Amino acid sequence: MFETTVYLDNAASTRMDERVLEAMKPYFFDLYAVATSQFGYSLGIEARDALDTARAQIAGVLGANPEEFVFTSGSTESSNLAIKGVALALGEKKGRHIVISPIEDFPVLHSARALERQGFRVTRVRVDETGRVDLDHLRESITDETILVSVQAANQEIGTLQDVKAIAEICKEKGTLFHTDATHSFLRVPLDVREVPVDLITVSAHTIHGPKGIGGLYVRKGTPIRKWMDGGYQEFDLRPGVENIPGAVGFAKAVELITPEETARIQAMRDRLLERLLNEIPHTVLNGHPVHRLPQNANVSFRFIEGESLLLHLDMRGFAVSTGSACFSRSLEASHVILGIGGNHERAHGSVRFTFGRYNKEEDVDAVVEAVKEVVAELRRISPLGKE
Amino acid sequence: MPEIEVDVREPECAGREIRVDVCGKNCPIPLVETRKALREAKPGDVVVVIGTHEASKKEIPMAVQALGLKLLGVEEEGGVWTIRIQR
Known part of the structure; x- marks a missing residue:
């Protein structure tokens, strides 16, 4: 556990x-x-x-x-x-x-x-x-x-x-x-x-x-x-x-x-994660540039969800991710980055960052997507913020 | 996902009871405090969480299920809920 x-x-x-x-x-x-x-x-x-x-x-x-x-x-x-x-x-x-x-x-x-x-x-x-x-x-x-x-x-x-x-x-x-x-x-x-x-x-x-x-x-x-x-x-x-x-x-x-081949492998995992999250989970938006972005970074906001709840539930399923939501940011304020690009507080609170590295495996992508889908659906079902 | 089942049996072995009072605290504090207590608990210990935040009453059993722990009961009286979890 x-x-x-x-x-x-x-x-x-x-x-x-x-x-x-x-x-x-x-x-x-x-x-x-x-x-x-x-x-x-x-x-x-x-x-x-x-x-x-x-x-x-x-x-x-x-x-x-x-x-x-x-x-x-x-x-x-x-x-x-x-x-x-x-x-x-x-x-x-x-x-x-x-x-x-x-x-x-x-x-x-x-x-x-x-x-x-x-x-x-x-x-x-x-x-x-x-x-x-x-x-x-x-x-x-x-x-x-x-x-x-x-x-x-x-x-x-x-x-x-x-x-x-x-x-x-x-x-x-x-x-x-x-x-x-x-x-x-x-x-x-x-x-x-x-x-x-x-x-x-x-x-x-x-x-x-x-x-x-x-x-x-x-x-x-x-x-x-x-x-x-x-x-x-x-x-x-x-x-x-x-x-x-x-x-x-x-x-x-x-x-x-560090090799270019490793970076390409990391980018492929990231691309697959983004593709699945954005296509399979409704009301999900990409944060950041669709093309000019770090090969290891995926950042999305799930509407009607607080990133901190998602982080906690993912942690209890064995996944470590990060959020721009208030309680978990070290400044105890919502992400100044999401707010800085014109996002509102809901978008900042619902933002979750997934970043890949050398020790990630291809199967990690599907595992985390399935966990996110399950947790997001459950949290939206009980969320007072809104429904799908 | 099926509705979460509540296990009403008594703990199989007598462990400690760890009480967590999160009355008046909003999301995500009740879940954070529950996680903290569950980390400290030993197998057999019972964590009793008492709170008032409505969403947490649903979120905590969801987390208990994901962790594969035993949900002993969810009770509510006068807007105060009590969740009992066995590690």
Whole structure:
């Protein structure tokens, strides 16, 4: 009883791959020293080599140079560093205005709010009903005082992909820096800094079957940015603190294990899930873009149903999913994403997110669809909200 | 789906009785608290949930059935319902 047999919340976090753990182990027990320069002792030099190798590998998949990749504790820290670091570097010199989208994840949303409290002006650029940024409004929003635009590569809830290249080019043309939170699209949707003029990219290991507690920030060479935490001079003087070498090695291993074939397999499961849910359950609508969306993400709203009830009943049948409904969101408010794309509270409360990963099997799709059909029918039968 | 059957027999073995009072609480709190109690309960224990939210009175037996547990009874008096579940 209460055993999760089908995990479909891979956007929240993924099961770590055993091969990642194996790669990490020596850096806990054998090569545990702090990374040192060539003037230090051998154990520290070996630790430094491992860190450098991991850095080069992760930077490489972004098309970046190793010295352009800073390890952090995860996406939250990466986005804080990007936004607050640029504000520290340019707030006095250039201006005190930044632009974000209203459906960003909390690290960006709340970093912007923190800057607002310090007197910065924040423009929230319009998005359409699928969550895509209005590029004309973005262009109009950038002024001579704009120091940074931060728009996610993919949405954490509804999976909508932004036109990152178009946004990056607008920012370049307007002479402002561009940061994108690519936590959910990293390696599932191609992004190469040699083709896209983005200046800062947030990534994380735990969404790609790597360890929790390690992430990174791509910082294009020459980007004006300052560290916002005080401490030592690690990570190119941008992120103080003893380096998490086991984490970095695990992150690199996780990167190595992601393949386009795996992503295609995941997308096929997602496609089948969406097709069945939308065709077989009446009054069900897709949240997010039908085409420009993360391959692993399905998000739908079931009318006359509260997502939290559906989540609980699915949990008791062994399925783990997520909802944008109030009680289960960490903010205790209905999803700001669904509301941000013009959805009403009923749609937000009835929204359920299913996200796939490496360990899902094809049969999980039919199993969860059958469970959802049964629970939705039962809940609608007893629901005071309405009937089919 | 067939109507949920209520098992009126006494518990086969005497376990603890765990009482959950969710009077005045709305969805999904009664179901959340019931799940919490069922997690804590040991086989044989009886969880007694007392509440007032109408939808939860129907949802809790639905969950009990999905979990394969024994629904010992659903009673209501003066707008207050009592659901007894044996783990």
